[in-house]
Amino acid sequence: MRKRHGPSFKKAVTELGECPLCRGRAVIQGVFHELPCDHCNASGFVVAATGEALALDELVTQLSMRLRAALRQIEQLKNPQASGPEVTYQGSNQRGAGRANYTGD
Numbered sequence: 001m002r003k004r005h006g007p008s009f010k011k012a013v014t015e016l017g018e019c020p021l022c023r024g025r026a027v028i029q030g031v032f033h034e035l036p037c038d039h040c041n042a043s044g045f046v047v048a049a050t051g052e053a054l055a056l057d058e059l060v061t062q063l064s065m066r067l068r069a070a071l072r073q074i075e076q077l078k079n080p081q082a083s084g085p086e087v088t089y090q091g092s093n094q095r096g097a098g099r100a101n102y103t104g105d
């Protein structure tokens, strides 16, 4: 019987779901104030497949990967043309010069 040593080296993205207890808010309403949700390690996320909390070290990695993906998306939304600055400049320059756009009539 071979003993397995910890998780594999390659980090896989775990599908995360909203914590059913705090509904993704990471806190629950206590009697007087909000308390950290202990069902999801106060992250608001659980493993989508099992509905259970991730271990803290795994949670940090998964949140980091999600954050990076989200930041990439934000950058892409800021630059929807996904083109270099020159193309953007040329485009606005054409409009600014008031160049007529003949359609070949």
Ligand SMILES: [Zn+2]
Pocket: 019, 020, 021, 022, 023, 024, 026, 027, 037, 038, 039, 040, 041, 042, 043, 044, 045
């Ligand atoms: Zn929770």
